[in-house]
Amino acid sequence: MRRVRTIGAIAALALATTGFASAAATTDDPAVRPDATATAPAVADSPVRPITACGDLVRGFTLPGAGTHVTAAAVVPATDTDPEYCGVQGYVEPAVRFELRLPTRTYAGRYLQYGCGGFCGVVTPPVLADCGLPHGGDVAVAATDDGHVGRTPGVVDDGRWGAHDQAARDDFEFRASHVVARASKAIIQAFYGAPPRKSYFSGCSDGGREALQLAQRYPADFDGIVAGAPAGYWSPLLEFQTWLARVNTAADGSPILTAAKLPALHSAVLATCDRLDGLTDGQLDDPRACRFDPAALTCAGPDTPACLTPAQVTATRKLYSPPTDPRGTLLYPGGEPKGSELSWAGWIIGLPQTGGVSFARSLADNYLRYLGYPIGAPASTVDTFAFTRSEFDRLTPVGVRYNAMSTDLSAFRQRGGKLVLWHGWADEAIPPSGTLDYYQRLTHGVGQDWARLFMVPSLYHCGGGTTLTEFDPLRDLVAWVERGTAPARITATGRDDAGNVTRTRPVFPYPLRAVYDGTGSVDDAANFHAAPPVSPVRDVTNFRQPPPVSPFRDVVDWAGNALYGLPGPVAP
Incomplete structure (x- = not known):
């Protein structure tokens, strides 16, 4: 799995x-x-x-501000998995x-x-x-x-x-x-x-x-x-992708933390924190409770896949942490969650089939080069972006339109x-x-x-x-x-590579959590019930954020700090 x-x-x-x-x-x-x-x-x-033939849909539809053109429409016969339908493109x-x-x-x-x-x-x-x-x-x-x-x-x-x-x-x-x-x-x-x-x-x-x-x-x-x-x-999130790419890139452009180290890192996280939710079951029900320090894996001898070099320890700590400016101001409300380590290959750590370029780096670089700043304004790249308040603010005029x-x-x-x-x-x-x-x-x-x-x-x-x-x-x-009927529990499913169901778990409306009944398989959702959170919910994070776009009037951030003038109304 x-x-x-x-x-x-x-x-x-x-x-x-x-x-x-x-x-x-x-x-x-x-x-x-x-x-x-x-x-x-x-x-x-x-x-x-x-009430009409599928092919007769190939025409124009006059909608104010949204002129619509159907360019193709044809009946697609039923298959073993799908019913017959009219396939429309336009x-x-x-x-x-x-x-x-x-x-x-x-x-x-x-x-x-x-x-x-x-x-x-x-x-x-x-x-x-x-x-x-x-x-x-x-x-x-x-x-x-x-x-x-x-x-x-x-x-x-x-x-x-x-x-x-x-x-x-x-x-x-x-x-x-x-x-x-x-x-x-x-x-x-x-x-x-x-x-x-x-x-x-x-x-x-x-x-x-x-x-x-x-x-x-x-x-x-x-x-x-x-x-x-x-x-x-959106805009702070793309800065977060920039952070992921930067903190794991060495001076020569190679990844500091490599994919070979991820299995040992993930195993160490589970060994430290799996039991904190009351059940040793290979998953963290709330990673925020985990206080794992990657320094525990510091190599005492040769550099092997089972340990981390000092540089890798530093990079891993930064990956777990949110991006900040030089004064320590949060630029995004979180970092990589504990328990996610195996998924860093590809997203944070580039793989050979993509030329060693991670998906986070590619997303962030394309955003900074082509999408994040007003058209005609000076742009930046992953390697040149400055994690400062002023650079953060330069991304705001466009960012509020995505957010x-x-x-x-x-x-x-x-x-x-x-x-x-x-x-x-x-x-x-x-x-x-x-x-x-x-x-x-x-x-x-x-x-x-x-x-x-x-x-x-x-x-x-x-x-x-x-x-x-x-x-x-x-x-x-x-x-x-x-x-x-408001959803009181929804079942999550685990499957192996062959598609076989290996685990089901109920997921309750947050902040309720799933607690094992004490009998039966821990892989069966029927053996769990809802329980209140262990401690009061305090999820609001004081981070520097752009305002929502007009016509919404939240002209201060949610920590009470004055922000920017909002742009004019967005056309429907």
Whole structure:
């Protein structure tokens, strides 16, 4: 189960929210999904049939501010895994490409839109999800490339497309997901004779950022939203990627901490901290309780994979720590979580198949070169970026347009919207501390009747891990929206490389934690119950952050410090 992922697999995970979500959502294995809330009622009593031919959708749709063109539409026959559907391809002006799949015999009135990963630039074919109806494939699904095509096909860490194209930046920053939702609903109405009765959005990583932006900026677009490992603190997060690349790079450009050292480092973390949650089971239920010091692995003799050199000890300590400026001011609310070490290969440590370039370095360098500063302004690189307050502020004018940091979701909440956030405790790409920080700010004084957070032990970025490898709350969100059944527990699943289920665990709404009953297998979710947190929740972090974008009026940071003037309103 202990896997070291290649950079290709990491990129696939960033793009594969569609496949990941659907795999968990469509399984019929009761051992995987024993939850009582997992099956939602049908939106329609019987499947909704089309009123027009699939091919007749090839035309233009006049939508104010979102002119839509369907360039191809054809019926795709049913397979062993998918029902028959009308496959639609098109774009929203100027260049937001999308793909929409419309079931011809099993549609029940639901629409599901998937988020994108990395810097996007690719339309990942949307998987036909099953939200609980007997016939399956009951949802119309869509995905988009966020308004641009990467210069290198299939690569999501390419930012060159945005170096001189403000329209492409606008689409990626905030517009694309919204206009594709509008376009898809118009096409659905043309095909079935009515708009979708319920609409959902599910995304992870950048898709999680898109999810939060939709709730914040466009609260009427979706009835239910899943935001997984959200990159909501976007601009500070890209600085964090810069930090990861810099602290693990030697003067000659080679990695200080190498992939060969990760298994011993991870084993040492588990030996020190696994038992702290009351169960020795190969995972850390809350890495924040772990006080492991990598100096314990300092080589006493020759440099071998079983020990760390002094330079590697220093680099590892910095990886576990958040980035700071020279005065010690936090620039991001956390560092690499304990227990995530095996996933650093590829993300932090470059691998031979990528020319030794880590994914964190590539993302950060592309952002700093092409996307992070106003067009025409002096840019920087991973190797030249200064971790100072002034350089941080130089990234703010553009960064606030990407960020999804506003805690004012009142319009979404008041119209009955439901939000499910989730994050892996061993996420190597986006530290879970940021999501915890945001969630406490979001729900303070509001309650949790409309928003819940689920923290998944040992899960890497959007999927994969050492003991638990899958988590998807889509069915539970649908049940919440359509039946009013708030998710009280959602099962996470662990699979081996052959796809066999090796562990199931309940994940309870944060800050509740899973506690072993004392009998039965620790790999069976049925043998755990919910318990309150060991200590009071204090997740808000005092770090220097940019403000949320206008029209939100949080003009001071959440520590009470005066910040910057906000930009003008963003066009819808």
